Structure formats: C-alpha cells, structure tokens
Amino acid sequence: MLGGKAPSELLVRQAHVLDPATGLDGIMDVRLSSGRIAEVGEGLGGSRELDAEGLHLFPGFVDVHAHWRTPGREDEEDIESGSAAAAAGGFTSVVMMPNTDPIVDRPVVVSGLVRRVERESRVRAHVSAALHVGLAGERLTEMRMLEQAGAFCVSDDGLGTGSAGVLRNGMLYARSAGLPVILHCEDHTLATGVVHDGVAASRTGLPGSPASAEDTATATALILAAETGAKVHITHVSTALSAALVGFFKDRADVTADTTPHHLTLTEDLVSTLEGLYRVNPPLRPNCDREGVERALRDGVLNFVATDHAPHASEEKELPIEEAAPGFLGHETAFAALYTDLVLSDRLSLRRLIQAMSCAPGQWVGGAGSLAVGAPADLTLVDLSEEWTVGRDTLASRSSNSPYLGRTLKGRVVGTIVGGEPVHDRTGAKFGARA
Amino acid sequence: METRSFITLEDTSREELREILDLAHGFAEGRIPDVLENKTVCLAFFEASTRTAVSFELAARRSGAHVISLSEKGSAISKGESLIDTVVTLDRLGADAIVLRHQAAGAAALASRHTSAPVINAGDGCGQHPTQALLDLYALGEAIGGFGALQGHRVAIVGDVLHSRVARSVIPAFVHTGMEVALVAPLTLLPPDAGALGLPVLSSVDEAIEWDADILYMLRLQRERMTGARIPSVAEYARYYSVSRRHLEGGALVMHPGPVNRGVEISGDVVLDESSLIPDQVAAGICVRSAVLALSTGAIHRIAA
Numbered sequence: 001m002l003g004g005k006a007p008s009e010l011l012v013r014q015a016h017v018l019d020p021a022t023g024l025d026g027i028m029d030v031r032l033s034s035g036r037i038a039e040v041g042e043g044l045g046g047s048r049e050l051d052a053e054g055l056h057l058f059p060g061f062v063d064v065h066a067h068w069r070t071p072g073r074e075d076e077e078d079i080e081s082g083s084a085a086a087a088a089g090g091f092t093s094v095v096m097m098p099n100t101d102p103i104v105d106r107p108v109v110v111s112g113l114v115r116r117v118e119r120e121s122r123v124r125a126h127v128s129a130a131l132h133v134g135l136a137g138e139r140l141t142e143m144r145m146l147e148q149a150g151a152f153c154v155s156d157d158g159l160g161t162g163s164a165g166v167l168r169n170g171m172l173y174a175r176s177a178g179l180p181v182i183l184h185c186e187d188h189t190l191a192t193g194v195v196h197d198g199v200a201a202s203r204t205g206l207p208g209s210p211a212s213a214e215d216t217a218t219a220t221a222l223i224l225a226a227e228t229g230a231k232v233h234i235t236h237v238s239t240a241l242s243a244a245l246v247g248f249f250k251d252r253a254d255v256t257a258d259t260t261p262h263h264l265t266l267t268e269d270l271v272s273t274l275e276g277l278y279r280v281n282p283p284l285r286p287n288c289d290r291e292g293v294e295r296a297l298r299d300g301v302l303n304f305v306a307t308d309h310a311p312h313a314s315e316e317k318e319l320p321i322e323e324a325a326p327g328f329l330g331h332e333t334a335f336a337a338l339y340t341d342l343v344l345s346d347r348l349s350l351r352r353l354i355q356a357m358s359c360a361p362g363q364w365v366g367g368a369g370s371l372a373v374g375a376p377a378d379l380t381l382v383d384l385s386e387e388w389t390v391g392r393d394t395l396a397s398r399s400s401n402s403p404y405l406g407r408t409l410k411g412r413v414v415g416t417i418v419g420g421e422p423v424h425d426r427t428g429a430k431f432g433a434r435a
Numbered sequence: 436m437e438t439r440s441f442i443t444l445e446d447t448s449r450e451e452l453r454e455i456l457d458l459a460h461g462f463a464e465g466r467i468p469d470v471l472e473n474k475t476v477c478l479a480f481f482e483a484s485t486r487t488a489v490s491f492e493l494a495a496r497r498s499g500a501h502v503i504s505l506s507e508k509g510s511a512i513s514k515g516e517s518l519i520d521t522v523v524t525l526d527r528l529g530a531d532a533i534v535l536r537h538q539a540a541g542a543a544a545l546a547s548r549h550t551s552a553p554v555i556n557a558g559d560g561c562g563q564h565p566t567q568a569l570l571d572l573y574a575l576g577e578a579i580g581g582f583g584a585l586q587g588h589r590v591a592i593v594g595d596v597l598h599s600r601v602a603r604s605v606i607p608a609f610v611h612t613g614m615e616v617a618l619v620a621p622l623t624l625l626p627p628d629a630g631a632l633g634l635p636v637l638s639s640v641d642e643a644i645e646w647d648a649d650i651l652y653m654l655r656l657q658r659e660r661m662t663g664a665r666i667p668s669v670a671e672y673a674r675y676y677s678v679s680r681r682h683l684e685g686g687a688l689v690m691h692p693g694p695v696n697r698g699v700e701i702s703g704d705v706v707l708d709e710s711s712l713i714p715d716q717v718a719a720g721i722c723v724r725s726a727v728l729a730l731s732t733g734a735i736h737r738i739a740a
Contacts, residue, residue, distance in 0.1 A: 143667065172622040
C-alpha cells in the first residue's frame with residue numbers, strides 16, 4: 001500500500017513534538033511533503049492540515065520482532081492484519097520473523113514476501129530470513145542469495161541458538177553476507193519447562209525453565225559476537241544477569257539488545273492463574289529480573305524495546321499452560337503498557353521510552369526513528385490522557401492473545417503516518433480535512 | 436655434502452625462490468646430468484596422493500635416483516607404523532632424502548628432527564605444500580615471461596584458505612616474489628588472522644576482477660565442506676567463488692592445484708581453456724621437484740646464502 005499514492009502534503013499542527021533523536025520537545029507544527037519531513041517549526045502553513053492540539057507527536061515506533069504468521073497461519077495473522085495491528089500500536093516499521101510455514105529459508109520465499117509486503121502492508125516491513133535451513137541449526141541458509149532477494153537480516157527466532165560451533169559459523173557467514181543476526185537466546189538442554197523455574201513453578205508443579213537457559217545462551221552468543229565481529233542483536237532479554245552480560249560486551253562486540261513490554265511490566269506471578277494465555281518464551285520472570293531488565297533499559301544497556309508480537313489462535317491458547325503455544329500479542333499495547341506502568345510511575349522517562357521505541361530501533365533498521373528534516377515522514381500521534389480497556393473488540397490483530405486483556409491502560413495511539421500518509425486514524429477523520 | 440630440508444616456504448626469500456626455479460629450468464631443458472645417481476629417495480605417503488607421488492617419483496628417477504615408495508598397500512605405513520618410527524627406519528636404511536606426505540600439520544618438521552636425511556614436505560595436513568607453490572611459481576613464470584616478470588602482478592587466491600596447505604605455501608611464495616595477493620572467501624573459510632596477514636579480503640570472483648587480478652588461483656573445496664556447516668550450498672558457493680568464462684575476458688589466467696571439482700571452483704568449459712594454466716602446473720611438477728631433490732640432497736650446491 002506504500003508508495004502507490006501521488007506525493008502529497010500534510011501539515012500536522014500544534015502537536016507536542018518529542019523526538020530525542022533531534023532534541024525537539026515542545027508545541028510545534030510539522031509539515032510533511034513527498035513522503036518526508038519537510039519542515040518543523042511554529043506557524044507553518046499548508047494546504048492539508050491536521051489539528052493535533054493536545055496530542056503528542058513522536059517519530060514512528062519501530063518493532064524489530066514481529067510474527068505476522070504469513071505464509072502458513074493466516075488464520076492467526078496475515079500481512080494486512082499484522083500491519084493494521086502495528087499501525088494501531090503506532091509502529092511504522094517492523095521486522096517479520098522467519099518461523100512461518102514454509103520457513104523463510106529460501107530466496108524465493110523472501111522475494112515473494114517482499115512483493116506481498118509492498119502490496120499488503122500498511123507499514124514498512126522488513127523480512128528476516130532464517131539463519132539455518134529449517135531453523136534446524138545445522139545447515140547455513142544461502143544468505144548471500146537471501147540478501148539479494150531482499151532479506152534484511154537473519155534469525156532462527158523461536159528456536160534456541162543451538163550448538164556454539166554451529167552458531168559461530170552462522171555469525172561468520174552472516175558477516176560475509178552483510179546481514180545482521182537476531183538471536184533468541186535459550187539453551188534447549190536447559191529450557192525444558194513451560195514457565196520460569198521459580199516460586200510459581202514450585203507452587204504449581206509446572207515444569208520450569210531456569211534463568212540459566214537464557215543466561216548461558218546469551219553469554220555464548222555475546223562471546224561469539226565479540227570473536228567473529230558479526231553484527232548481532234539479542235532479542236527479548238528477560239533476566240537481570242543477561243542484561244548485565246550485554247552491558248559487559250557493549251564495547252567489546254558489535255552488539256545491541258532489546259527487551260519486551262511484557263518482560264518489563266509482567267512477572268511470573270501471572271503463572272499462578274494456570275492460564276495458557278500467560279505462556280511465553282522466554283518465560284515471565286520474577287520481579288527482581290523484571291527490575292534488572294527495567295534498569296538496563298533505563299540506562300541504555302538494553303538499547304530498545306521490541307514486542308515479539310506473536311498471534312495465536314484461541315485453540316492454541318485456551319489450554320492448560322503446559323499445552324498452550326507460547327507467545328503474546330504485542331503491537332497494540334506496547335506503548336500504553338509501558339507508559340502506564342513505567343512512565344506514569346516515574347520509573348522511566350517519556351523521553352527514554354520514545355528513544356527505546358523509535359530512535360534506537362529506527363537507527364538499528366536504518367533511516368527511521370527521527371523527525372529530522374529530510375527523514376521519512378513516519379510518525380505517531382498519541383493522546384497521553386486517553387484511558388482505554390484492552391478488549392478483543394479493540395484489537396486490530398486477527399488474534400486476541402494479549403496478556404493485558406481486560407486491563408485499563410492510559411495513553412492511546414490515535415494516528416500513525418507512514419511516508420506522509422495516514423495508515424491508522426482515530427482522530428475523527430481529521431486527516432482528510434482540507435483547510 | 437650440505438643437505439637441507441624443504442618444510443615450509445614461509446621464510447624463503449625472493450633470491451632463494453629464483454635460484455630454485457632457475458635450477459628447475461635447467462632440468463626442464465635437460466641441461467643437468469643424472470645428479471642423483473646412487474642416491475636413494477624414499478617416498479613416505481601417509482595420506483593418499485596421485486599426482487604428487489607420481490611427480491616426485493618421476494623427478495627422482497629422471498635424475499638417476501633409486502626410489503623406495505612406502506605408500507603402497509602392505510607397507511609399514513598401512514600397517515599402522517608411527518611417523519617417527521617410519522622416519523627412523525628410513526634413516527637407518529640409508530635414505531638420502533625422505534619425501535613425506537602426512538595428514539597432520541607439522542608432520543614434516545617433526546620428521547626432520549628424527550633423521551639426518553633431508554625431509555621434503557609433500558603436504559602436511561592443513562600446514563604447508565612447498566613444492567606445489569614452487570611449481571605454481573614456475574608455471575606462472577613460464578606463462579608470463581619469466582620469474583622477473585612476476586613482480587607486481589595481482590593474484591587472487593579463491594576458496595577454502597582455512598583448510599588449505601596449498602594456500603599456506605603459495606601466499607608466502609607469491610608475496611616474497613613481489614606479487615600482490617588478495618584472498619577471496621567467506622569468513623567461514625578464512626583463518627581468523629586473515630586480516631592480520633595484511634592482505635585484502637574480497638567477497639567474490641567478480642570483486643577480484645574489479646581489483647584487477649591477473650591471476651585467479653582457485654583452491655579445491657573438499658567434499659566434506661560442501662554440506663552446509665561452513666558454506667550453505669554448492670549453488671551459493673559457485674555463484675560467488677567459481678570462475679567462469681566471463682571472468683577471463685580481460686585476460687586473467689586461472690590456476691588450480693588439482694584435482695578440480697568442475698562446476699564448483701571452475702566452470703567446466705574453463706578448466707582446459709587457453710586461460711587455464713592447470714596442465715602447465717602439473718607439467719612443471721617434475722622439473723621443480725628434480726631441482727628440490729638436487730638441492731636438498733646437496734647433489735647441487737645451494738646458491739643462496
């Protein structure tokens with residue numbers, strides 16, 4: 001859907017602009033032209049105006065970790081619904097993970113997805129190809145041909161990191177192919193349970209996966225990243241120790257890391273409900289880990305937030321926790337959950353949150369996350385005062401496995417603009433109004 | 436008579452290389468008499484080899500030497516005798532030179548510490564293969580106007596540098612000759628210190644041509660490396676690291692130590708093309724190895740200091 005329309009102008013008036021990348025912070029106007037930021041200032045004029053008084057305007061959010069279930073599980077999500085969910089959450093760029101059916105491990109699958117994204121996605125969507133054929137951790141994928149076909153990065157996300165020897169060669173080859181590697185760090189000889197191996201697992205009798213499953217895999221990945229020089233991104237860091245390890249390697253490797261809204265706001269206490277909804281990998285952790293991860297995000301040790309948006313059909317979630325599929329929806333609640341739980345309780349500044357949702361991941365994908373003049377006109381309008389209750393009928397996703405279902409959150413995305421064009425609009429159709 | 440072993444070319448100077456090749460030239464022209472008459476050359480091949488073994492045997496016989504080969508079935512080697520025991524045995528039997536092929540890097544150096552006979556390294560694991568590099572220099576020199584003409588030419592060494600004893604010998608040989616050398620391989624097939632060698636690392640044969648390579652030196656990709664651990668597929672490898680006719684339009688020459696995997700390192704129609712020096716490399720093996728045997732046994736005095 002992007003790029004097909006004739007270039008047009010839009011003037012967003014009187015929003016509170018906050019962009020840590022450029023340092024902008026105050027009430028001003030933003031003029032968009034030909035898909036780019038044309039001008040930022042006061043008293044600007046334009047032919048097509050949006051009155052954004054009372055709203056906050058941020059660089060569009062960027063999510064490097066999304067499962068849009070296409071191809072193969074379009075009953076759970078497809079590019080249209082996944083991108084609608086992303087747009088509803090204020091995300092203007094995402095990275096799609098390759099654990100689909102078929103798996104994105106061949107150039108023809110990549111080029112097919114790239115073409116479909118152009119036609120079907122409301123937001124910018126990059127394709128991650130698999131690091132190993134079949135995500136099986138044995139044979140390398142044809143990364144150079146995958147890159148030629150349009151792959152943005154490689155990842156075996158969803159499965160752990162496999163043997164260190166295999167991972168090392170994967171990093172080396174990815175570096176040769178010029179592709180970053182996104183790593184889901186869990187050692188499956190340790191991660192044999194379904195919840196965190198802690199108090200809740202002990203009480204409920206559910207099989208636990210210890211924190212060491214993540215920590216040993218994270219340490220291995222970091223050491224190999226330092227040795228190989230590969231560009232490595234460690235996704236969904238969920239323990240205090242893994243976050244500290246990332247910190248140790250910050251200046252020793254070309255490494256970045258993210259954590260998720262759910263690991264920042266939820267804990268293993270939810271496991272006591274025994275509901276399949278709360279199963280996720282890595283599992284929800286005790287509050288001490290949540291605090292450690294929060295601190296690491298605040299300090300910049302963890303570079304940014306990614307949602308791991310993982311839609312599942314109700315028949316995969318409305319099950320005993322041991323039988324449920326792991327994963328949460330993420331796009332639509334990310335900002336509100338973090339704003340409500342962290343910013344409003346003064347544990348994270350709004351500025352750092354925007355840095356972590358827009359600027360830093362935008363820099364990682366390149367050319368996004370900034371309102372600098374000339375940058376792509378990707379932006380998000382948020383009403384920080386609006387309260388809303390997360391319900392199945394409020395979600396644009398085709399699935400409804402949100403761990404925040406029923407919760408009332410503060411701060412709501414009311415408009416999302418990609419390349420100068422509105423892709424999500426709850427402003428009362430003001431986008432279309434002409435002055 | 437002063438003898439010397441040929442274990443590695445890492446420290447061999449340009450002058451020494453020139454002398455060896457000059458002597459090889461003399462052998463090629465039939466100017467050198469049977470200097471190895473009454474000498475005994477022992478071929479101890481712990482690892483299978485066809486062309487290197489045959490080449491050494493011809494080189495020794497044509498200079499008049501007796502040749503004992505321990506590579507055949509039924510020999511002490513096939514019965515599991517250790518490297519050192521074999522070398523000591525050959526030493527006591529009066530070998531004047533031991534030509535050693537072994538599956539482990541460092542075997543030739545180890546052997547040379549257990550015999551007073553000179554040891555000629557005919558390939559040790561992923562270590563060194565000095566006579567291959569010498570015959571490559573010889574064949575290349577013959578093709579482009581002599582040893583002196585090699586200086587300044589650009590050679591791209593393409594493929595599995597990491598596991599290649601040939602690469603570990605040709606790199607210093609080319610560098611000491613005054614040629615410019617680049618490596619062309621994915622990082623999974625490069626030694627970790629490839630950058631430390633100070634050589635440019637390129638990512639395809641196309642890039643090597645852009646770098647103005649005159650010579651494409653293709654390394655053999657072992658079959659066990661084709662299964663996905665270090666390269667994803669033969670298709671992707673061939674697309675970036677195989678030489679095809681279009682690469683040769685600007686006059687670049689192709690070399691390969693053999694045996695060639697057609698369609699993997701070199702497209703089939705190029706192997707015996709006029710741009711290919713592969714048959715010349717094989718031919719150069721005899722005179723070069725005669726020269727090495729003559730120098731190592733002291734039958735002809737070394738010229739360089």
